[in-house]
Amino acid sequence: MMIVLGIPLWAFGFKGEKGMLSSALTRGAITVSPLNLVVQQTVSGRVIGTDGLPLPGVSISVVGSEAATSTNEAGNYSISVQTGATLRFSMIGYASQDIVVSGATLNVTLEASGQSLDEVVVVGYGTMKRSDLTGAVVTADLEAFKEAPNTNILQSIKGTVPGLQIGQTNQAGAEPSIAVRGRNTINGNTAVLIVLDGIIYNGRIGDVNPADIESVNILKDASSKAIYGAQAANGVMLITTRGGKKGKPTISYSTYLASQTPTSDMRLRNAEEKKQIIRDIYYQNSYLAPDYTQPNPDWDFSDTELVPENVRGIEDGTDYDWWGALTNPGFITDHALTIGGGTEKTSYYLSGGFTKQRGFLMNDNYKRNTARINVSTEISEWLTVGANTFGAFTDYSGIYPNMGAMKLTSPFVTPKDENGEYIIYPTGATNIINPFLDAAADNKDLKTRINGTFYGIVKIPQIPGLEYRLNLGNDFLLENYYYGSPYAANLAGAISKSNQQRFDMTFDNILSYENRFGDHGISATLVAGYRRNQFESTLAEGTNVSNISLSYNSLEQAEIQRTSSDAWKETFLYQMGRINYNYRDTYMLTATLRKDGFSGFSRNNKSALFPSVGASWVLSNEPFVSIPNLEYLKLRGTYGVNGNMTTRYSSLARVTTDDASKYVFGDGSGTAMGQSMGSLANDNLSWEKTKGLNVGIDFSLFSNRIGGNIDYYDTETTDLLWNVVIPEITGFPSISSNVGRLKNRGIEIILSTIPVRTDNLEWNVNLNFARNTNKIMSLLGEDKNNDGKEDDLIGSNLFIGKSIGTVYHYQIDGIWQLDDDVMTGYQPGTYRIVDQNEDGKITADQDRVFLGQTEPAYFFGIQSGLTYKNITFRFFINAIQGGKNGYLGANVPANVASTGNFANLNTFNYDLWSVSNPTGKYATGWTVPQINPTPYYSRSFVRLQDVSLAYQFNSSLINRIGLKNLKLNVSGKNLLTFTKWDGWDPETGQGINSDAYPVMKSLNVGLELSL
Structure with a gap:
């Protein structure tokens, strides 16, 4: 008998004759190694979908090995593996399966996933x-x-x-x-x-x-x-x-750590840059005439109107970096732990999560703790109950410096004195407070959300396909905002506590039926529901606080104390019916009718009906449609009406309690609080209604290697909700009404492709494109000019036949230079406005034109994934384009706040015109022209929004340590942005003088594991 490492072969289960064993070794069926004995076998089978049809091109790989194959046109495969190995069956559009080999035949059924037709x-x-x-x-x-x-x-x-x-x-x-x-x-x-x-x-x-x-x-x-x-x-x-x-x-457990920095290199100007600007402001004295290119040696900063604090800082060489001191690199850390499983009758999912993010600005912090319990249990054959519940506990505590205050500082001064105490007004101006003082406030900003959806499903055994579902949804939000600062209220100190709570309740009754009768399939849904949303808040605040050591926990110490409260409630009542009909999976019809009621509308229009109908035709199922390599082709068309709601109480006459409502009854009497009318009622205020047509096509080619859909839509909104201006004699500025019509149309395209698919390599590329336009068709219907045309609402920037985002403004043609024949009312360094009617002057009624619109011309995205064995690389490019004159944004340079500080000129390092920079892009901020126009620029951009690289460990390796899955990844977000826009970010529209905050880019390292 053969012995391996001193162990007889019968110990491995071999009892045959020597000749049989020798023959088996010769055929290679048994491999003997110094450490173990491995059996190779050939496994074959067929892979089908849930519809029973074969699936060609399914990738079959041996987990932890380079061995791989794929199914043929009939869905058959064959592969040589080791006994006990794990086979992975994968195909785009289907859920992957890992199956341990236990025999020579292994047939597999893959379930649809992603965007597949059976999903x-x-x-x-x-x-x-x-x-x-x-x-x-x-x-x-x-x-x-x-x-x-x-x-x-x-x-x-x-x-x-x-x-x-x-x-x-x-x-x-x-x-x-x-x-x-x-x-x-x-x-x-x-x-x-x-x-x-x-x-x-x-x-x-x-x-x-x-x-x-x-x-x-x-x-x-x-x-x-x-x-x-x-x-x-x-x-x-x-x-x-x-x-x-x-x-x-x-x-399962996942975690990641990401570092964050701004996508833009914007920063506040340093001392040398600001000194240069001051020289340029006083160029007539600081430079030598006539060309003002040579510095005047006799000029000094003390010859300006700068306040002593700034002059002293210049003389001392102070160059304080306010921007660097008030900002810091951001980061995100995240942890998520989930447990899921189930029995034949009960399934459960539990999770806990923790997220912490530090923003770019000091004290811009965010913490989130979450917990979720989702459970469903089949109590009997006819009754199932369940709950989806979660809690979210978020913390935004901390006051971050105001960006506007940061811009008003000066690099010539510092935030603290020689004793280390904060200087209240470091620039010497009492309207420019030290931005560090905001960040020094005591603040608590906590939000607690408890959400639960509880349901019961009753099936009627006597009527297959019929079931009743009861949904009860509850959402409770509690917000606590506490504040205390000795520097607030003009340094008198201010403290406050604000408590708010909101409760939303939904009650749905859903009756559904689904069945198939031969070639005919039918499903129907009936819904009757009720919603109630309610809110209440209480605010207690005080100023002139002598002892603020207890901060907001001792409101009684404030000399001036105020309290206020608020509350509201709104209700909804609705019924809906929907029916779907399917004939031979080729012809589909959907019809829906919903009735909605909302307490916010007028007594004459509390409710409204919203009908719709849709149909589709699967041409690829027709015998007369025979196109090579075409698997699926469907035409769709729908038409329907949707609604839009007004705000609560907008149809009612409301009362207010303000200073105008106070009254004194006689000499020496106290002030009594009264009420006054704040708005007019409109008993005919009704719903906005949007009627829409949508036509689409879905397709799939070359064994699902190419697929996608195209949609075109055309909608019209009527009875637009609008605050119509009324005569002042009424005592009210406007009344909520229904006026006008608005058109909205567009096209959307999705294209999914798999250019490469082999045993070890797969590459997919997905493209999407969208274009949307809107046009105002009618407004108030007035023709005050008696020219047969409806009047535009120029004051509201609304024009008949134009989009909502139309830009109607002055056209800028460069900047006036020193040697130009400058128009009266303007100076070198200000914008040159095009005189449209060439009358020698610029006026609002004659020289404004349509420059374009703020809406984009189109959107597109490119998503791609490349998987080689256990390595996956993905990236996504996102883009918004304005075309010739779309996606415009205002980008306005700063103006001088005062000649003593030139405070706003400490703003960001953009390309400003001056005598030392005559080719500058933006006009000066220190001269006041007769009309100072707003420059508009394109916000178009292309952004590398996401990129990631992940490695999936072989199951043969991680199984030894008891893991089912282990994956490491690195990723980046917003790493590159290509744009001509100046400022923080084109997508947010934050420009060169924005008081907002930068968009961040991230580098991330993450881990996923499960057991």
Whole structure:
């Protein structure tokens, strides 16, 4: 008998004859090594989808090895592996599976994922297969930006979904803005409706831990949005959180650390730069005539109007870096721990998260602690109950320096005296307080959110496909803002405590039915619901505080004490019906009708109806459509009406309590608080209504190597909510009314490609493009000029036939130079305004023209991922372009606050015109022309928004230490921005004299593991 390391072979389970063993060794079926005995075997099988059809091109790799293969056209494969090895089956559009080899035959069924046709998509009050959709519904790709240091899920999908515009953030813990398909209103609500786990959510998305989010779907057209009727005109975002899956508990942990610095090199001017500006201001004395290029040796800074503090600082050589002292490199650290699993009857998901971010400015801090419990249990065959709950505890404590105050400082002075005490007015001007004093305030800014959705699902066994669901949603927010500073209230000291709380409650009854009868499929949903939102706040504050050692915890020490409170409540009542019909998976029809009621509207228009209809036709299922390499082709078309709400109480006559309402009854009497009318009632104020048409096409080619969709939409909003100016004799400036019409149209394109797919290498490239325009069709309908045309509202910058963001202003043609024949009322260094009618003077009514618009011409994004074995490299390029005269932004240089300090001239280091810099881009800030126009520049940019490199460890290695998954990654965010815009950032529109804060770029290192 053969012996391996002194161990008889029968110990390994071999009992055959010597000849049989010898034969097996010869064939290579058994490999003998000094340490172990490994069995090689050939595994074969077939890979199909959930529809039973074969899947060609599925990648099959041996985890921890370079061995790999792929399925043929029939979905068959064959591969030689070691007994006990793990095979990984993966294909774009399908969920990957890791399966341990336990026999010679292994057949696999892959489930659809991502944007595949069989993917189940959340559509509001239910789900649908993507192939059954008739409307424009897009699922965001969350996996592609998983490694990015994003504290908010919106940052992870920014720029990736055409038609979804997400703004930039520039402060710690800030919430980005959201818009879908541009503007559908002028003065109405512009917020996108957020639905979290089936319940309308009015809170911060940043309170939801990104690690807990399973999917994000965006409803963009009128038909898909119609289920939310009155609040859906601006788009709907559906966020679904994770739940547990059947099986043993899986524990996952992820963490990252990111460093942050500004994307721009803007900074405050130093002493030498400011001295040069002062020389240029006094150029007629500081330089020698006539060309003013040679310095005057007899001139000195003491010959100016500078205050003594600045002159003394210049003489002492003081060059204090206020910018460096009040800022610091930022960072983000994040930790997330999740546990998920389930049994046949119960599933659970628990998570905890901690996030800490330090912004660029001193005291710009953010901390977030989150906890989530999602659980669902099947009590019986007909009853399931569950809950999705989370808590978010955020801390914004700390007052950061005001950017405006920072710009008013001077490098010639310092913040502290020789004793180390803060100088209250370091520049000598009593209107310029030391910006360090803001940061020295005692502050507590805490927010606590408790959110819970509780549900029960009742199935009717006698009627298959029929079920009733009860949803109860609760969202509670408590905000505590406390403040104390000895330097506030003109150095008299101020303290305050503000407590606010908000409670939102939703109660939904949902009855749904789904079944298939041969070639016919039908599903129907009925909803009846009620919402109530309420708010209350209390503020106690005091000034003239003699002893501030106890800060805001001793309000009674303030000599002057004030209290105030506020509260409001609003309610919603709604019913909705939706029916979907499917014939042979080829013809689909969707019809929806929703009725909404809102307490904020007038007594004559409390409710409104919002209908929609959608249809689709899968041409690729027709026998007469036979195009080589075409797998899928569907045409879609929808039409519907959505609504937009007014603000609460806007239709009512409201009373106010202000100084104008106080009254003194007789000599020596005290002042009594009264009330006065603050607005007029309008019993006919009604809903804005947006009617929209959407047509689209979905396609897939070359075994899903190329796919995508194209959508075109055209909407019109009528009964625009607008505060119409009324005669002053009424005692009121305006009244809330419905006027005008607004057009909005655009096109959106998504293209997904897989240029390369081999056993070990896969490269995908995804492109998206969007263009949106709006046009004001009508406003008040007035024709005061009697010219047969409706009048523009020039004072409100609204023009018939133009976009909402139209720029109507003076045209600038360079800057007046020293040797120019300067127009009367202007000086060298000021902007040269084009005299449009050439009458020798500049006037507002004759010389303003349409320069362009603030809206972009188009958006585009390029996302790409390259995976080689266990290494994945991804990047995303985001761009907004203005075209010839779009995406314009005002970029105004600083003006001199006073000749004694030239305070504003300590602003950022932009290209300012002067006699020493005659080619400067921006006009001087120390001369006052007759008309000082606003310069507008393009904000177009291309940004390398995300880039990441990740390494997935082999399972054969990490399994030895008890791990299921281990991944390391490095990533960067906003690393490169290509733009001609001057200032903090083109996307935020923060220019050369902005009081806002810089957008940050990040470098990140992260770790993910599970066991």
